[in-house]
Amino acid sequence: MRAISSTLLRVAALAVVATGLGGCSFMGINFAMNQMSEKECMMRAMYFESNRSSAEGMLAVGTVVMNRYNDPRYPKTVCGVVGQKNQFAQGVLSRPMTDSGAVLASQVADQVLRGSRHPGVQNAQHFHTAGLRFPYNNMFYVLEAGGNEFYEKRTVR
Template identity: 80%
Template structure:
């Protein structure tokens, strides 16, 4: 077999293997994210990041995703925002959703993608598990919901959003 043909065959096998690994990363490309709808990515963020029985918590997480989507510093798609490394729960785009919380997440995702927002979240683009505290003076807390505390990053001197 000619060297070019062998290379083409190997590339074809690698491509097929990568696609068959749906949900895995190959050469830095997340194939699961490419196959998911914006709704599924939103559902997964809300499902894995909030108390699965709390519509309010899910709405708050969804609002943060949309706040980031509307900021030039973040990716320009829901899946891009949710799939950003070290920003949401580990495995958010790959783990199975196994309980009735997925039904609620689907309903709330529809609401968020149609324009619903949690008013308490305001401009917050960040949250962490409720009850944790950090020594930073730029975290301005606006809401606790669904087991999370939501905050805006503000300049401590001027109060302006960062």
């Protein structure tokens, strides 16, 4: 019994330490994501995915995040959408935002969270780096902005 309680105390201590480390995970739980506000998660997606290129590019990325947020197939929080494995830039929730692009990301995040959307994105829930092309016929491109190409996946008939 004493060995079990000692093990539980060690696990609890590790969990407490992990919560204090931004971007770390413990047993598959991303503690940094749990500490971030919806605005910070939105800012980070826009900052890293648009390469801080323009307000238009950030707004387009933010629109994709919200399109996913509003789709029942995706998580029900902005941080959940941004933190989904293999969906956004690696380290998006843990890397530091180190330049003035963070100020622009903050401003655009406020706009997106108040309901602004990039009209060119339409219903797109996906994007990739501009200039790349893939051999799939279900990718319907709707916009190029901020160094990315935005597309909808449509059923081919």
